[in-house]
Amino acid sequence: MKRTGAQIVWESLLQEGVEVVFGYPGGAIMPVYDALLDYPQIHHVLVRHEENAAFAAGGYARASGRVGVCMATSGPGATNLVTGLADAMLDSVPVVAITGQVASYLVGSDAFQETDVTGVTLPVTKHNYLVKDIGELPQVMKEAFYIARSGRPGPVLVDICKDVQFASTDFDYAATKVRLPGYQPRLRGADEQIRRAADLINASRRPVILAGHGIILSGAHEELRELAERGNIPISTTLLGIGSMPESHPLNLRMMGMHGEAWVNQAIQQADLLIALGMRFDDRVTGNLKTYAVNARKIHVEIDPSEVNKNVQVDVALIGDLKEVLGELLPQVKKAEHADWWAAINVNRGDSAVRDIKNLPDSGHLYAAHVINDIWGLQKDPEMAKELIGKTALLEFRLVETGDFIMKISDKIRDLGLKPEEGMQNSEVLKLVPTGYVLMSGRERNFYLKFVILSFSILVLPL
Numbered sequence: 001m002k003r004t005g006a007q008i009v010w011e012s013l014l015q016e017g018v019e020v021v022f023g024y025p026g027g028a029i030m031p032v033y034d035a036l037l038d039y040p041q042i043h044h045v046l047v048r049h050e051e052n053a054a055f056a057a058g059g060y061a062r063a064s065g066r067v068g069v070c071m072a073t074s075g076p077g078a079t080n081l082v083t084g085l086a087d088a089m090l091d092s093v094p095v096v097a098i099t100g101q102v103a104s105y106l107v108g109s110d111a112f113q114e115t116d117v118t119g120v121t122l123p124v125t126k127h128n129y130l131v132k133d134i135g136e137l138p139q140v141m142k143e144a145f146y147i148a149r150s151g152r153p154g155p156v157l158v159d160i161c162k163d164v165q166f167a168s169t170d171f172d173y174a175a176t177k178v179r180l181p182g183y184q185p186r187l188r189g190a191d192e193q194i195r196r197a198a199d200l201i202n203a204s205r206r207p208v209i210l211a212g213h214g215i216i217l218s219g220a221h222e223e224l225r226e227l228a229e230r231g232n233i234p235i236s237t238t239l240l241g242i243g244s245m246p247e248s249h250p251l252n253l254r255m256m257g258m259h260g261e262a263w264v265n266q267a268i269q270q271a272d273l274l275i276a277l278g279m280r281f282d283d284r285v286t287g288n289l290k291t292y293a294v295n296a297r298k299i300h301v302e303i304d305p306s307e308v309n310k311n312v313q314v315d316v317a318l319i320g321d322l323k324e325v326l327g328e329l330l331p332q333v334k335k336a337e338h339a340d341w342w343a344a345i346n347v348n349r350g351d352s353a354v355r356d357i358k359n360l361p362d363s364g365h366l367y368a369a370h371v372i373n374d375i376w377g378l379q380k381d382p383e384m385a386k387e388l389i390g391k392t393a394l395l396e397f398r399l400v401e402t403g404d405f406i407m408k409i410s411d412k413i414r415d416l417g418l419k420p421e422e423g424m425q426n427s428e429v430l431k432l433v434p435t436g437y438v439l440m441s442g443r444e445r446n447f448y449l450k451f452v453i454l455s456f457s458i459l460v461l462p463l
């Protein structure tokens, strides 16, 4: 059946299961917006600024586990998406951004509101496309979703020339095939590497598991728990790995890195083996690389080969999807107790439990930790989504028990995604933000908000 480019955009979205699109219209994407009227199944959230569309799409993806979609016009509309795309790129979030471009015969002429959007977004997208021919559009849409959600998830941008949106072609999305011979994410680990990893784990006396965001992305929570419990191995999570293991689990030391407790980082520094699972050794985690865990052998399970040996040299690299790789590794891992190792960790842990936000004694002073703890207690749904940035994160990570913890905190974040709760219809969303934040995103205040403003100059951290 014949469809216009504009119709192909919406019908592809429908067939990809998209229900919500965050966007802002403009001249070069207007044909697509005009066609939206015929697709009432799709809920379009009209943002006040394109930057918020990209963040909201990322927030929606994190909350729902689906691909988030944002839309903008050419030139300034498209370039306003860049920060949100960079965020999704660094945090491995599946997003498809659709932008309008000037007509194909004007590309390269510095036409009105023309910007080289594929050039601008090349470093902050997993892949991007400029569509100048209507015949390519169905396949590009299919590939965009496939790339965004497969392997290491990430943002894909589709820049569609305005004349392509008006043009027509035969359209059969189900029959459209992904043809990407150069893109084949590897899911299974190599047998020899798995055997070497098992040998290292079985020989280790002071192992620590570093659990990252990849556990959550691959849904390997059970495999992680089984590995830790079988070897009685302490786990420390990255900030984005929070939720991969219940915070209350006795093997969970909690968060590592710059804002982790000292004894957690000591355990990592004193380990003889680090088992890094779906984490990318961010500098907030490692500090000075020259002194980072120098006495530990290292195993890295990672789906993206470019992450291996990028920051930290490892002894065994297992390239593949965590769920699959751990499934293959587990039968070769022997039971162990590591009693001496736990005794040493517990000595380091010392009396730091008293600083736990949940057990904070009432000293007559009102600290931010008390307020946040009380807010938590007031919530009807203790598993609600959390969004927070900056300093509040230092408090909040201690409270989280589930995988519903959502953070948009990567590269220089100005977290503006204000409707990720679309993906969690029955949950309340609590945002804990620094005061300046409210002004940063104030223009998006088109929904119900409760404000609790904590000033860190008055309500200081008791740490």
Ligand SMILES: Cc1cc2nc3c(=O)[nH]c(=O)nc-3n(C[C@H](O)[C@H](O)[C@H](O)COP(=O)(O)OP(=O)(O)OC[C@H]3O[C@@H](n4cnc5c(N)ncnc54)[C@H](O)[C@@H]3O)c2cc1C
Pocket (backbone or CB within 6 Å): 090, 091, 092, 151, 152, 153, 211, 212, 213, 214, 215, 217, 218, 237, 238, 239, 240, 241, 255, 256, 257, 258, 259, 260, 277, 278, 279, 280, 281, 282, 284, 285, 301, 302, 303, 304, 307, 320, 321, 322, 323, 390, 391, 409, 410, 413
């Ligand atoms: C103010 C501030 C302070 C911070 N302080 C800290 C801190 O103290 N401690 C801390 O940990 N972080 C901190 N961060 C966050 C930090 O910058 C990084 O965002 C975080 O450490 C990244 O965690 P990650 O490597 O687990 O996740 P990501 O960056 O999302 O990396 C996930 C990795 O998993 C891989 N992966 C994805 N899917 C799969 C799969 N299916 N199978 C296998 N692998 C997969 C990806 O390729 C990627 O390499 C801070 C951030 C801010 C803004």
